[in-house]
Amino acid sequence: MDEPIIVGIDIGTSKICTLVARVEDESNLRILGVGIEPSQGLRKGAVVDINAAALAVSRSVEKAERTSGFEINAALVSLAGSHVSSINSRGVVGITGGIVDLDDVDRALDAAQAVAIPHNREIIHVIQRGFIVDGQDGIRTPIGMHGYRLEVEAHIITASSSTIENLRQCVGASGIEVSQFVLNPLASGEIVLSETERQMGVAVVDIGGGTTDMAIYIDGDVWHTMVLAVGGNHVTSDIAHGLRMPISQAEEIKIKFGHALQSAVNPEEQFTVRSFGGDAPSRISRVDLANIIEARMEEIFYLVLQEIRRSGYDGLLPAGVVITGGSSLLQGTKELASQVMGLPARIAKPQNLIGLIDQLDSPSYSTSVGLLEWAMLMSDTGQYIDRHGPKKAKNWTEQLKDLLRRLLP
Secondary structure (H helix, E strand, C coil): CCCCEEEEEEECCCEEEEEEEEEECCCEEEEEEEEEEECCCEECCEECCHHHHHHHHHHHHHHHHHHHCCCCCEEEEEECCCCCEEEEEEEEEECHHHECCHHHHHHHHHHHCCCCCCCCEEEEEEEEEEEEECCEEEECCCCCCECCEEEEEEEEEEEEHHHHHHHHHHHHCCCCEEEEEEEHHHHHHHHHCCHHHHHHCEEEEEECCCCEEEEEEECCEEEEEEEECCCHHHHHHHHHHHHCCCHHHHHHHHHHHCECCHHHCCCCCEEEECCCCCCCCEEEEHHHHHHHHHHHHHHHHHHHHHHHHHHCCHHHCCCCEEEECHHHHCECHHHHHHHHHCCCEEECCCCCCEECCHHHCCHHHHHHHHHHHHHCCECCCCCEECCCCCCCCCCHHHHHHHHCHHHCC
8 A cells, every 4th residue: 555554552550552544645644543441450650461461452453454344464552661761871982984874873873772781681772862972962963074083972761571571462462563662651752742841851750551652852852761660550459458349440430529739629519439348338528538539649640740850851841741541531540640740731632633533542552542643753773762853765655565564464
């Protein structure tokens, strides 16, 4: 086909979402197939039951194939979990011929990757943060510049090899090859952040079921990433313990009556629940529910704030925080985040989509749609993401066709 077909599989703790899309007019995504399935066999972003997880992935893929009419052979897959870590590195090379070309940039990035990584970890992403030519820093695109010495600052994201292999096995059980793993907050950031926010300095915080993922963007590039092993499922678990009820009922109550700010709830409001061992339904004050939720959500935002401070970039985020993910749907989340972190905050969801988008109009699907956006940034190395640099000899559409040709039989 003339227009590339892209597939993304978002494997989360609470749901698995497979999306099939066509790239139209070189920049627009038309969603052709959607497959959403409750997640099984995953905990805090990692596989704990490989057979259950593989079955859930298979069901999600089948739904997407049925709605799109395409057979899926390869896909980009989301990645999260506390096993993910990142470092910033620098690579230095001599410029051959006195003028920077793509070969020099590739060699500099290779040099940046020459860091000591434990044998049980593997590199997932190498993202350039900026270039320095003969001591002059702040260079975004060095191609064509004169000089003798090229330095690159790169952000390197690594993950546990065994966890990666387990995920690959789950997807492979459906006969699908993983084109690339993409870290959740990077995928979300592609779809929910504006270019102005990326340039000014912003943190994207994706609060999922089992993990909370964060990426800090400054000067248009990723400067720091982090995954916390705490998310919306912990809020649900707190409600179940505090009000003595099944997890499924606690989830329903959280969605229907939950609020992240106790002070914003009317003290008179009550709702009826049936707790464990109770013969008759009992009345619960909504303030008590909000009190349980606020404590956990406050902890999540405080941990994010601690990580921002630890990164050293806390004074470089005038655009504040952009919150997404399923748990951001809780009322009062934006206000609590702004209150705890002392930064401007907004809730974001995928925008400007066409096609089968009815189910995707929610912060829950930011990572899912972001995977498709990420595919349009991939270079032919599958790891190096150059958001600003010139394209190689072929235009990006040709590269994408070559890279994803396996998606169609």
